[in-house]
Amino acid sequence: MGTIKGSYFTDVGGRSENEDSFLLIHREDRGCCALVADGLGGHGGGAAASAKAKDIIEECFLSEEIKSPEEFNVWFQKANQEVINMQTPDIEMKTTLVVLIIKNKNAMWANIGDSRLYHFRNGELVEQTFDHSVSQMAVLRGEIKQEEIRGHIDRNRLLQAIGRTDTIKLDYSDRVSLDGAEHAFLLCTDGFWEYVTEAEMEKDLRKSDSPNEWLEKMKKRLEKRTRNIDNDNNTAVAIMYK
């Protein structure tokens, strides 16, 4: 059984409130659960939505076990219904959501929105989640390159989110075996990945012995780039499995 280490940070950036939420918990019998959520909607709606989604997923994680990635649909749908129920005529509440579960040398994850999960094996990026945004679609249509999503005009146009419609379409991974290699996971909201490139994530990972160290290095880059601008809330959860 490999060892799991995790770390996190969240920052309000240049905004007046932090609408991101995150989760990082580990239970002997249930494994490890990591989550980030980026809330949208004025008047505190975003913060409420992302916090509610986090609470629901936490509840689900602690009370039931899912055997396969498709079952994330159940958790996400629960979160979706709760956030929809919270809506008022004046306040629209939505949130992105990324959830990772590691148990018994296996990992699986699911996402909706444009918060991301990056998976590194032996220091190399092997996969990242698809954004549910118009920019991601432009990449698929061959109009722009993946790297050009950062700063793209349609980056904020979400095609899927929690709290928008009764039916949601999420992406989920295969069940990934972690045996026989060192793995790292980075869950982050767009306020974070906007300012740190994938190449830099890899570079900093290779030079770090702990998730905390890794996050600190990446945070420095972000801070340097956002020194004079009103950047978005940014949140990241890092996990290392050895």
Next chain:
Amino acid sequence: MEKGDNRLQEPPFALPFDTIINGKYYIEKVLGFGGFGITYQGYNLDNSEAVAIKEYYPSGMVSRTPGSTAVIVNSKSGQFRKEKEKFLQEARIIYSCKNEHLLQIYSLFEENGTAYYAMELLQGRDLMHYIKENGGRISWFELRPYMLQIMDALNTVHVAGVIHRDISPDNIYICSNGFAKLIDFGAARSLDGNKSMSVILKKGYAPPEQYQSKGKQGAWTDVYALGGTMYRAITGVMPVESIERVRKDTLVPPSAYVQDLPPEVDRAIMKALNINERERFQTMEEFRNVIRASDPGIGRISFGDKLKTMFQGFNKPRTDYGYEANPYAGNVLAQNACLIGRSGLYSFQNFPLDRNICIGRDPKSCNIVYPKGTPGISKIHCQIFFEPRGFSLLLIDCGSTCGTYLNDFKLNPGIPNQLKHGDIIRFGADNVFEVSFLV
């Protein structure tokens, strides 16, 4: 209509009842509203004609105190002014296009801080309801003539530089006289992007470029939406949402759902629905040419279709139940059938059923005409005619507001009902006719 405190409409931010705008349009009721405007039914006081009035009312940007007429701009008045001008500009273009398959616009004007246009009030139902009435889908051969008409209208506006951007079965109207008309322009507009999707698009009909703020939209955008409309109409299935198809294209050709679809039409619909705009028909004319050249299916239209074909172009000049060339000469049943007025305006009058009968308030289309203001009678209320082979007499309600009753049974609009000797037809407050076959 009640006055005073009860002038409020549903929704309350709409113009109150009895409002008169442009000095001549009297607002009667709200017909519908969406993200960008409110449509009212009204009345032109100058010529007593019913009209529909479209008001520019972008719900995100404006508000109105219930009971008042002035529109209050909430935010960014510069943006409102710009969008309002676009609304008027498109209306001007449609106004100048004048195509019989394009909703006719009578006048455009500004008042109450916003923009309006008055247009013809349509009788009939939109394609979505038409499809639903037919059990969720219709045959290609029945749809084909309507599509050719709409393509004609679209081509006209494209040539004038306007893209509809919101084509769907909701925006195609099938009038009581069998004409298809294109309605509701400019509904799909993108407001400035912020985190949430503020573009109101019809999933399944909107191509990928409509989701993008710098997407290149053109005639090909309407081509996609019309292809999607055809797909939905003939298969009964919504096309897969375009952005889903960008990731993985799972759209199956309509021929997978229906038999009898000419292969060139199957291919044309799929070409129109190509997610890559460069692979579609680049103009409506190209699309139309392929459809026009395809098999019209003479002899393959069902009985129901033939009836509808009979409706097309039914616009007879008015003379009070005047005599025109007898289409039923030689029809024995027709020679002996008549409609006897039992009560109401035409009591004791006898109408020989040797011609198509159209009953209503519109003197241009009807030959049994009721005066303006007769309660319970629509402009084109109902029609009586012989089934094509001449063996049975049919009554059809033309979507009347208050209904047509056959032996006290309220008829479903658009569905023909066979008439037999002694049947009683009733409509309006007190109008009763008896069917008589004097054999």
